[in-house]
Amino acid sequence: MTSPTKAGIRWHIVVFLAPAVLVYTAVMIYPLFATLRLSFYSEVDQNRLWVGLQNFRTLFGDAIWSEQFWNALANNAWFFLIHMLVQNPIGIALAAILSSPRLRFSAFYRSAIFIPTILSFVIVGFAWKLILSPIWGIAPGLLDAIGLKFLYQPWLGKEEYALTTLSLVSVWQYVGIPMMLIYAALLSIPDDILEAGECDGITGMAAFWKIKLPLILPSIGIISILTFVANFNAFDLIYAAQGALAGPDFSTDILGTFMYRTFFGFQLQLGDPHMGSTIASAMFVIILIGVCLYLFGIQRRLRNYQF
Amino acid sequence: MNTARRTSGTTVAAHAVLILYTIIALFPVFVILINSFKDRRAIFRDPLGLPNAETFSLIGYETVLKQGDFFLYFQNSMIVTVVSLFLILLFGAMAAFALAEYGFRGNTLMGLYLALGIMIPIRIGTVAILEMMVSTGLVNTLTALILVYTAQGLPLAVFILSEFMKGVSDDLKNAGRIDGLSEYKIFFRLVLPLVRPAMATVAVFNMIPIWNDLWFPLILAPAEEVKTLTLGSQVFIGQFVTDWNAVLSALSMAILPVMILYVIFSRQLIRGITSGAVK
Numbered sequence: 001m002t003s004p005t006k007a008g009i010r011w012h013i014v015v016f017l018a019p020a021v022l023v024y025t026a027v028m029i030y031p032l033f034a035t036l037r038l039s040f041y042s043e044v045d046q047n048r049l050w051v052g053l054q055n056f057r058t059l060f061g062d063a064i065w066s067e068q069f070w071n072a073l074a075n076n077a078w079f080f081l082i083h084m085l086v087q088n089p090i091g092i093a094l095a096a097i098l099s100s101p102r103l104r105f106s107a108f109y110r111s112a113i114f115i116p117t118i119l120s121f122v123i124v125g126f127a128w129k130l131i132l133s134p135i136w137g138i139a140p141g142l143l144d145a146i147g148l149k150f151l152y153q154p155w156l157g158k159e160e161y162a163l164t165t166l167s168l169v170s171v172w173q174y175v176g177i178p179m180m181l182i183y184a185a186l187l188s189i190p191d192d193i194l195e196a197g198e199c200d201g202i203t204g205m206a207a208f209w210k211i212k213l214p215l216i217l218p219s220i221g222i223i224s225i226l227t228f229v230a231n232f233n234a235f236d237l238i239y240a241a242q243g244a245l246a247g248p249d250f251s252t253d254i255l256g257t258f259m260y261r262t263f264f265g266f267q268l269q270l271g272d273p274h275m276g277s278t279i280a281s282a283m284f285v286i287i288l289i290g291v292c293l294y295l296f297g298i299q300r301r302l303r304n305y306q307f
Numbered sequence: 308m309n310t311a312r313r314t315s316g317t318t319v320a321a322h323a324v325l326i327l328y329t330i331i332a333l334f335p336v337f338v339i340l341i342n343s344f345k346d347r348r349a350i351f352r353d354p355l356g357l358p359n360a361e362t363f364s365l366i367g368y369e370t371v372l373k374q375g376d377f378f379l380y381f382q383n384s385m386i387v388t389v390v391s392l393f394l395i396l397l398f399g400a401m402a403a404f405a406l407a408e409y410g411f412r413g414n415t416l417m418g419l420y421l422a423l424g425i426m427i428p429i430r431i432g433t434v435a436i437l438e439m440m441v442s443t444g445l446v447n448t449l450t451a452l453i454l455v456y457t458a459q460g461l462p463l464a465v466f467i468l469s470e471f472m473k474g475v476s477d478d479l480k481n482a483g484r485i486d487g488l489s490e491y492k493i494f495f496r497l498v499l500p501l502v503r504p505a506m507a508t509v510a511v512f513n514m515i516p517i518w519n520d521l522w523f524p525l526i527l528a529p530a531e532e533v534k535t536l537t538l539g540s541q542v543f544i545g546q547f548v549t550d551w552n553a554v555l556s557a558l559s560m561a562i563l564p565v566m567i568l569y570v571i572f573s574r575q576l577i578r579g580i581t582s583g584a585v586k
Contacts, residue, residue, distance in 0.1 A: 012490040013405050020402035027458035031432030050320040097321045109325045113332045118569050120519035122541045128334045138354050231426040261436050277434045284431045291426045
């Protein structure tokens, strides 16, 4: 039945594939390329005209545009860096503790720590905005209780702290994901490997650093690329907490909010689909570079460690 | 003796770290929930206190229910999430079956084509999606959102489900064929019931991102009658920034449905993630 040499079209295959392929092509792949194509057009006298690389020249060459673009990109890079340096190590540490044998209540801890991950950015953004607000006083109150009140700042309102604060809020929300994936990877390490290590006197912390960590490197690689893709098209948290203008003074502007403002418009500025597409294309290239680096560089090398 | 003491010391330290982090994870949710049940004065005077007989108040919830159409938003979110999940599972399973079962020409290529969307976020194509929805008159309809979320969910669904379908025994399917079942019946009657656990995993993975999405409702369906709960609470809270009771109650009402879903599905979700389905 399944022999590929059978003559004629096997219509049931077409029927099985058609709905998924059609929806996926029409709503995902086609718009993706149509957006890339739109970045080579511009509106002149209400006509859509081919302008070649003009939009990209504006984005990178024009002082106002390029300043915004590099600001958003630099902010986005910082946003990603904080996730890599804070979220993933905390996630790995929690997973390592959770996976220790005979730990009681581990299912409870796991479910509780995962709760922020299921909440929407709108809830998370506003909840933290209220908690950090100088009007309500929960954050200063808590700092006061441990004698550190002088450290308090209206973090979301200050240019120099706002982006870092929001990155940490996002870290707080998403720690659950690396924790779960690493936890799964740690559980899949065969016991004989650890026992062999024990016979050689490698236990506790040493076992983690010398045996487990090298074995979960592929999972850390997956987490890194997932974080990268998620961070470089992030939008919701910044929009919910700081609005489309990503204040104060664009200090929390990232590529997602920059693209939204550009193509959809805000306040008095009209939306410009062509410049919006140009930014989307830049984001596409950035994500593509990241994914390719992962697939051809990191993942291939990590494969060597697998059993 | 020495080892035993060291082990119990390590256990205590492990619990201490986990309890500390659990508090960090739950504290903001807890603060929002308890304060939504207090009157305005108590919210500011004693933000960390539990509501008691004196400070208990439902004024925030009254404002929310009077001003915002939260039942409509909830219904919209429900429709979008349920229909999208249904389509992702149905279309995804059908395509996965075709890829896993039949060795046709271009099979690998088709698999790669469908897998492209796992890594490339659909948001990149937003400008063209919006133009398309405007030209087909689908803007400000729930259909637009359903189409987008279905397309977004399909790549991972096909990938996970076809891995599982490769594990379904050939003998069973061939027995069905000898009994004269059509390929469609083999799929719907024999194979689908067997991959139900994998379908549940796919459903749970897609459910939360669809329910929580702000981007597409904001761009494709911002009209009042098609607002989802996420967008509805965002707009509502934006309008009532200074009414703390209303904001806290709106936040609590937005948290509630997700928490209920989580309590129902958390075992499935955690099993899905830890079973390595994402790898």
